[in-house]
Amino acid sequence: MEVDKGKGEAEETRKVAEADRDTVTLKSSDGKLFEVSKEAAARLSTVLAGMIAGGSIDDNGTDLKQIGSEALENVVDYCNKHANSIPSAALISSSISFNTAPFKEPEEWERKFVDRLSHDALFDLVEAANFLGMERLLDVTCHKISEMMKGKSPDQIREVFNIKNDYTKEELEEIRQELAWAFYDD
Template identity: 35%
Template sequence: MAAETGTPTTLTLKSNDDELFSVAESAAILSVTIRNMVEDGCAGGVIPLDNVDGKTLASVITYMNGISAIPADEEKKKSYRDKFLSDKDFETLADMVLAANYLNMSCLMDAVSAKIAQVMEKKSVGWVRRKFGIENDYTPEEEAAVKEEHKWTFEGVETDDDN
């Protein structure tokens, strides 16, 4: 529960690979899932987060701390989010969007979704496959047929070099 003294309360979060993290309650309650636990009084001990691994949780906590340190200024928050996501590879982004979904953090979720959409924009099919680790299980004939069906969507796109 909220501290009556002036000292900030810290929560302990546990990832699904048993890593423990402490984080200030004020930052952690950006997650509606965690906030509900705090409000219900079940945040006393360790909070297990069964759907988030340690690497992702560390990243999410960095974000929580960073964004909650910024006062109510949407522009500054946005630029922090942009910077925070700028060096993340696709796999991390996918993990983060899942974590944000599980933790019910709409601001992170929207930002990561926008980032993924932005990464995909104007990219060739081959590029997206490589980047996202997608195996092409079409036969060449099938692929050609799908391409033909949607050929109007292939204008002005980077051409594939290797597929």
């Protein structure tokens, strides 16, 4: 919780001269403030990079109304961990080509980072990463979600993700045809 600054602390941070600041303050939908390394935020999130470059960062806490405090805490946590774990030279090249570069396996810490999350927290995090344009975090979270599906039948997947089967009869028949390829030989 060291990143979760109280209101008073945030006020104090504001006093630091604009140019010298190396962090930005983000505000969750439920009003909590989080501080994140400016460099990491700009590098990992296209949306935050745009806001920083465009000067639309609010020192009182940039409003991210779409992101709850739990998800934002994970985002900030991820950014800070990322900033500490990888030499920046490697990241600069990877950030340039993030759209075309093939996915690289999650690193050990990234794996642990998503493994400890509940299903709900994972869901919120993937949406937050999507909203903030965080390619790497999206890859890592989507990879984790795909891992939870591999080799499972549709029924098992529904159970894992708590999804109701609300297909119509006709649709189910069509799917059954498609899945002619997908039945296990027991």
